[in-house]
Amino acid sequence: MERENSxxxxxxxxxxxxxxxxxxxxxxERQASVQSAGIGGAGVEKEEVDKNGFIVQKLENIExxxxxxxxxxxxxxxxxxxxxxxxxxxxxxxxxxxxxxWLSTDNHSKLLIEQGLEFDQKIAxxxxxxxxxxxxxxxxxxxxxxxxxxxxxxxxxxxxxGHEFCSGDWTDYLSARVNQGFQFCISTxxxxxxCNMAVPHSMFVKYLTGAxxxxxxxxxxxxxxxxxxxxxxxxFAGCDYCVIYKDGGIMEVNCKCxxxxxxxxxxxxxxxxxxxxxxxxxxxxxxxxxNITWIMANTKDCPKCNKPIEKNQGCNHMTCRLCxxxxxxxxxxxxxxxxxxxxxxxxxxxxxxxKKSGDQTILSKEKKIDDAKNELKKYxxxxxxxxxxxxxEKHAKELLPVIQNKILMLHDxxxxxxxxxxxxxxxxxxxxxxxxxxxxxxxxxxxxxxxMELNLFQSMQEMLEKFCEHLHELIEKPLDPYLDPNIxxxxxxxxxxxxxxxxxx
Amino acid sequence: MQYSSAVVTxxxxxxxxxxxxxxxxxxxxxxxxxNPRHFLFDIQGPPGSxxxxxxxxxxxxxxxxxxxxxxxxxFRTKVFHPNIDKVGRICLDILKQxxxxxxxxxxxxxxxxxxxLGAPNLDDPLDTSVADVFKASPEHAEKTAREWVQLxxx
Numbered sequence: 001m002e003r004e005n006s007x008x009x010x011x012x013x014x015x016x017x018x019x020x021x022x023x024x025x026x027x028x029e030r031q032a033s034v035q036s037a038g039i040g041g042a043g044v045e046k047e048e049v050d051k052n053g054f055i056v057q058k059l060e061n062i063e064x065x066x067x068x069x070x071x072x073x074x075x076x077x078x079x080x081x082x083x084x085x086x087x088x089x090x091x092x093x094x095x096x097x098x099x100x101x102w103l104s105t106d107n108h109s110k111l112l113i114e115q116g117l118e119f120d121q122k123i124a125x126x127x128x129x130x131x132x133x134x135x136x137x138x139x140x141x142x143x144x145x146x147x148x149x150x151x152x153x154x155x156x157x158x159x160x161x162g163h164e165f166c167s168g169d170w171t172d173y174l175s176a177r178v179n180q181g182f183q184f185c186i187s188t189x190x191x192x193x194x195c196n197m198a199v200p201h202s203m204f205v206k207y208l209t210g211a212x213x214x215x216x217x218x219x220x221x222x223x224x225x226x227x228x229x230x231x232x233x234x235x236f237a238g239c240d241y242c243v244i245y246k247d248g249g250i251m252e253v254n255c256k257c258x259x260x261x262x263x264x265x266x267x268x269x270x271x272x273x274x275x276x277x278x279x280x281x282x283x284x285x286x287x288x289x290x291n292i293t294w295i296m297a298n299t300k301d302c303p304k305c306n307k308p309i310e311k312n313q314g315c316n317h318m319t320c321r322l323c324x325x326x327x328x329x330x331x332x333x334x335x336x337x338x339x340x341x342x343x344x345x346x347x348x349x350x351x352x353x354x355k356k357s358g359d360q361t362i363l364s365k366e367k368k369i370d371d372a373k374n375e376l377k378k379y380x381x382x383x384x385x386x387x388x389x390x391x392x393e394k395h396a397k398e399l400l401p402v403i404q405n406k407i408l409m410l411h412d413x414x415x416x417x418x419x420x421x422x423x424x425x426x427x428x429x430x431x432x433x434x435x436x437x438x439x440x441x442x443x444x445x446x447x448x449x450x451x452m453e454l455n456l457f458q459s460m461q462e463m464l465e466k467f468c469e470h471l472h473e474l475i476e477k478p479l480d481p482y483l484d485p486n487i488x489x490x491x492x493x494x495x496x497x498x499x500x501x502x503x504x505x
Numbered sequence: 506m507q508y509s510s511a512v513v514t515x516x517x518x519x520x521x522x523x524x525x526x527x528x529x530x531x532x533x534x535x536x537x538x539x540n541p542r543h544f545l546f547d548i549q550g551p552p553g554s555x556x557x558x559x560x561x562x563x564x565x566x567x568x569x570x571x572x573x574x575x576x577x578x579x580f581r582t583k584v585f586h587p588n589i590d591k592v593g594r595i596c597l598d599i600l601k602q603x604x605x606x607x608x609x610x611x612x613x614x615x616x617x618x619x620x621x622l623g624a625p626n627l628d629d630p631l632d633t634s635v636a637d638v639f640k641a642s643p644e645h646a647e648k649t650a651r652e653w654v655q656l657x658x659x
Contacts, residue, residue, distance in 0.1 A: 143608040144572055146519040163608070173607055176573035180602060191608045193599070 054263065055244040056256045059221055062231070062242045066224040069095060077102055082200030086115050089186070092227040116189060116198030119161040127194045144169035144191060159199065163192040171207045174199065178208065178216045182226075185219040234259065235266050258397075260436070269436055273443040281443045285383070294376060303332045379446070386442040393435035396428060396472065403428050406479045413483055416493075423497055427475050434468040474499060513541045516572060520611055532615055542567040545581075546615055550658070551623035555650035556584070559658030563618060565611060575605035576614055583657040585650040587625050587636035596631035597621055 050056065057065075073084040073095060091098035105111070112118040141148055142156070144165050149156045156164040165173070169191075177188045177199075190197040204216045225231045230245045232253075239257035251264040252271065261268055265275040267282070299308035302318075304325035309318065311329055318329050326335035407421045441461045448454045474496075482493045513521075521541070524534050531551075537543035544565040550556030562581035568574045578600055580593035588596040598604040599617055630636030639646040 141519075144516065145514065146516040165608070169607065172573055176570065184603065187603075189606075191606045193606050193609045193613070 050254065053246045053250060054253050055246060056234075056241050056253070057244065059218070059240055059242065062225060062244075063217070063221050065244070066221065069093065073098070082202050083112070083117055085201050086117055086198055087111070089223050089227070090115050093224055116196045117160075117200075119195075119197060123194060123196060142166045142169060144173070159190050159197045159203070161190055161192070161195050161197040163190050163195055163197075165191055167207065170203070171209075174204055174207050174216075175212045178204070178212050178219065182219050182222055185216065186223050232263055232266060235261055235268075270440045270443065271437055273440040273447070277447045278440065278443055281386075281446065284379070300329065300332060303327050303334075382442045382446040386439055389435050389439035389442070392472065393432055393439060396431045396435055399476070400425075400428050400432075403475070406483075409483060410479065420497075424475070424479075427471060431468065431472045431475060434464065434471070438465060438468060517542065517567060523610075524612060529612060529616055531619065542571070544611065548615065548619050548622075550654065551619055554623040555647050556586075556622045556654055556658070558651075559584075559654035561622070561658055563615070565614065567611075572607040572609075575600050575602060575609075576611060578614060578618060583653060584622075585635060585646070585653040586622065587627055587630040587632060587639050588621060590632045594631065595621070596626075596629060 070081060070084045070088065073079060073088060074081065076099060077084075079087070087102075088095070088098060091101070102108070102111070109118055113120045142165050143163075145168070147166065149164065149166070155167045157167050157170055158164040173191050174188065178185045188199040189195060190199065201220065204220075205213070208216050225233060225242055232243050232245075234241045234243065234253075234255040234257060236255070236257055236259040239255060239259065241256050243253050243255065243263065245263055251262055252260060252269050253263050254260045259268070262270055262275060262278075265279065267275070267278055270278040273281070295308050299310045301308055302320040302323065302325055304327075305320060305323040307320065307322050309320060311318065317326065317335055319326050327333065328335055403424050407418070407424055410416050410421055411418055438461070441457075441464070445454065445457060445461065448457060477496075482496070521536060524544075525536075528534055531549035533547040535545045537545065544567075546563045546565065548561045548563055550559040550561065559582070561584060564579045564581050566577045566579075568577060578595055578597075580589050580595060582593075583591075584593075590596075595618060597614075597617055599609060599614065625639060627636050627639055635646075638649065
């Protein structure tokens with residue numbers, strides 16, 4: 001395959017590639033220089049698999065993995081970069097499935113035509129004008145900008161289909177597609193109407209520059225990560241790390257951005273609650289359903305116009321503000337039927353009588369309201385505590401830089417060895433972790449049906465809560481007293497530390 | 506090459522010239538005097554269709570990034586058609602960003618609109634109430650369509 005541009009693809013087997021902190025451009029430059037030195041075989045990779053069996057990587061490293069797969073496919077099947085990329089994408093980056101398909105069929109051109117890698121003669125036949133705008137037929141004019149091809153700035157270029165356009169128009173066209181978004185970018189075809197030739201990777205790299213090229217690289221990577229079940233982006237805002245699942249059963253990822261999330265569902269870490277319950281809970285927190293429960297618990301519908309009414313004061317004689325209908329709050333019957341006969345104007349013995357006699361309609365209505373009220377109470381109980389831990393977790397996270405600063409100060413002012421101060425950071429991290437777990441214990445608890453299980457769970461929850469609160473309290477204590485340079489005695493500080501150790505563990 | 510709304514690009518000039526010189530049959534074109542990116546077409550209903558006797562006014566506007574973005578087209582004549590709504594918006598694939606390609610022309614758009622009049626697409630309706638009439642009773646739809654032509658497209 002001919003390469004006209006110095007940067008086509010990053011090489012995969014870089015010796016110093018991993019853990020590189022350099023900027024994207026720098027790494028691109030470096031990749032380009034390695035590229036020009038020639039392509040070697042796939043080398044041995046250094047992968048940092050964390051204790052949970054995940055590899056947390058930056059965007060450019062993901063790209064390297066992606067290119068390794070492309071290269072391997074090239075070597076096995078004798079394809080070019082462009083062909084492998086488009087075909088692999090069609091098979092959702094499932095190399096085995098693609099190779100099986102490729103090796104089990106002789107009709108490769110059918111596969112290539114389907115993916116827009118070969119020109120489909122059938123289309124040219126059924127849409128004659130697809131052929132009519134080839135260079136020979138369009139009198140030497142570019143079909144996009146209408147300048148003549150042999151004029152100064154219009155160098156013609158085309159895909160395999162032969163539909164030629166000026167290089168400047170290619171740039172404009174591809175830039176427009178890239179900026180329209182991911183879906184548009186990866187489905188880009190030849191600008192000729194009805195021509196289904198796919199625009200390959202090399203074409204984008206050839207004509208795009210600067211921000212457009214960067215955006216393209218992003219989409220290119222996304223085409224790999226989004227279709228791949230073993231890859232997931234960190235869901236936290238502003239984090240561009242990507243996580244590859246290697247093996248092992250733990251689905252919890254500690255991302256390098258400091259947050260942790262569940263690999264299975266992509267939500268924030270939610271141990272001990274499971275994915276489904278957590279999802280349901282989050283939905284509950286955000287959805288209208290709770291409003292509806294409240295409305296059910298605290299309002300009755302006007303019997304005439306069916307608008308919900310909340311009774312916040314006054315007697316049982318209700319007058320609907322909307323339709324002026326007068327009714328009794330207790331039995332929702334017409335007020336006209338109420339009077340001395342029903343036990344006085346402000347009493348409703350109809351209601352009591354119905355209740356006594358066991359009128360099913362009234363009783364079932366009552367039960368519904370009671371259930372809703374209880375459900376709402378239960379939910380409010382759990383939500384309040386969930387929210388409380390959520391806020392505490394946030395505060396603890398905010399405390400981390402403060403503590404780190406204090407560690408430095410204690411080291412500078414009082415000459416404590418750094419090793420002896422690390423417990424402070426450990427403690428704050430422990431608090432964050434505990435808060436996170438505690439937060440989701442309330443989700444878990446909310447969905448527990450078995451009473452015995454619930455009792456056991458609650459006592460454990462209580463214990464964790466107690467220790468966590470204590471540790472949190474200790475870590476929030478001002479460290480300033482220990483910073484006084486005039487006091488040389490270190491015992492109080494060590495006592496403080498030992499207390500933390502004793503409580504925190 | 507940077508396209509801007511103030512500038513008429515060589516492509517637009519060429520297209521305008523082509524449109525004025527070789528106007529497709531059944532179409533009349535006027536270019537707005539204030540804005541050379543604004544076109545007004547009189548499109549004749551295709552023969553044999555419900556709309557055959559009518560002349561329909563269609564406005565076409567070229568956005569600043571034309572031809573990278575599709576032109577905007579709007580019916581200025583009321584028409585009883587499942588793919589054209591009350592305010593004249595048109596549901597046509599090549600007018601959407603994902604099916605439009607810069608190698609298409611204003612002329613092709615106009616011809617497609619004319620073709621759409623003759624071939625209502627009931628699977629992808631823009632105005633569902635009109636589509637329902639077309640589905641339930643084609644005779645009734647034809648009657649209404651022809652009435653509207655008499656009322657508005659003369």
